[in-house]
Amino acid sequence: MIHIVVTAARVLAARGDKRKALIRENQLAVYHAAALASYVFRWLPLRLEHIFTLNGTDKHAPNGHRYAPHYRLFFREFRWKRIKLLEIGIGGYGKLLGGRSINAWRWYFPLAKIVACDIEDKSVLSVSGVKIYQVDQSSQDDLRMVVRNEGKFDIIIDDGSHLSAHQIFTFKELFTSLVDGGVYVIEDIQTSYWPGCGGQSLGQPGSTCMTYFLELTHYLNSCEFLSDAKMNDELNELASQISTISFHHNMIFVKKDTQVKLSNILQGKH
Numbered sequence: 450m451i452h453i454v455v456t457a458a459r460v461l462a463a464r465g466d467k468r469k470a471l472i473r474e475n476q477l478a479v480y481h482a483a484a485l486a487s488y489v490f491r492w493l494p495l496r497l498e499h500i501f502t503l504n505g506t507d508k509h510a511p512n513g514h515r516y517a518p519h520y521r522l523f524f525r526e527f528r529w530k531r532i533k534l535l536e537i538g539i540g541g542y543g544k545l546l547g548g549r550s551i552n553a554w555r556w557y558f559p560l561a562k563i564v565a566c567d568i569e570d571k572s573v574l575s576v577s578g579v580k581i582y583q584v585d586q587s588s589q590d591d592l593r594m595v596v597r598n599e600g601k602f603d604i605i606i607d608d609g610s611h612l613s614a615h616q617i618f619t620f621k622e623l624f625t626s627l628v629d630g631g632v633y634v635i636e637d638i639q640t641s642y643w644p645g646c647g648g649q650s651l652g653q654p655g656s657t658c659m660t661y662f663l664e665l666t667h668y669l670n671s672c673e674f675l676s677d678a679k680m681n682d683e684l685n686e687l688a689s690q691i692s693t694i695s696f697h698h699n700m701i702f703v704k705k706d707t708q709v710k711l712s713n714i715l716q717g718k719h
């Protein structure tokens with residue numbers, strides 16, 4: 450009797466594995482078809498909203514995020530340039546393979562090299578113009594390996610674990626690898642308000658991605674501080690290379706600019 454039950458369980462498991470493999474194969478075929486289609490569609494003047502929707506990423510969906518207008522604002526200057534874009538987080542859980550945003554970026558930036566990282570092995574998604582790395586964004590060694598291999602980036606997008614500690618750590622680690630004039634994006638910062646994701650309820654003390662970037666924002670004006678007694682040197686150094694920190698619904702954009710900020714105090718205009 451036990452033998453029959455064990456055999457039946459094995460047959461069902463084998464069927465399940467076969468089904469999973471089939472689903473993955475189908476998804477891979479769709480991914481490659483979309484990658485091929487991008488060689489044609491990327492030359493059409495499609496809006497980013499439509500590119501996201503057509504590729505099935507949740508970056509812009511009727512019942513999901515509405516990131517496209519914000520992305521367009523910061524990314525349009527790069528659209529037809531030979532840029533290098535790094536995205537952390539390829540997507541695809543369980544049976545799903547992911548790679549939807551990779552294809553979306555290939556459509557939107559026809560001349561770009563896309564570097565995509567994920568904690569899971571997503572190497573099957575490697576296609577022309579796309580380099581895939583298996584990386585844990587909380588590991589300094591992993592992040593430095595990517596930078597060693599790829600050099601500097603024009604755009605960096607953190608759509609990985611969405612944990613505040615990882616978002617802050619990755620920013621501190623990768624911001625130096627952004628070119629002057631480049632843009633750093635953090636998605637899904639709603640987790641700053643969710644204690645289960647390392648966030649905190651509104652009004653409680655603590656360190657989250659949102660509180661970190663709100664504090665960093667003050668340092669954009671550090672040359673106007675009347676006393677540097679409480680100055681945080683690390684934040685000050687970072688902010689000296691930033692022109693804009695822009696907060697949007699569930700996302701933050703940081704624009705790099707190493708030009709020295711002139712103080713109103715030193716110019717005697719206060």
Ligand SMILES: C[S@@+](CC[C@H](N)C(=O)[O-])C[C@H]1O[C@@H](n2cnc3c(N)ncnc32)[C@H](O)[C@@H]1O
Nearest residue numbers: 506538539540549550567568585586608609610
């Ligand atoms: C929201 S999905 C990315 C979605 C994709 N960018 C898109 O727009 O279609 C998040 C991805 O981050 C990956 N991830 C989770 N923790 C990570 C970590 N510590 N380091 C790197 N990637 C991680 C997950 O495996 C998952 O594939």
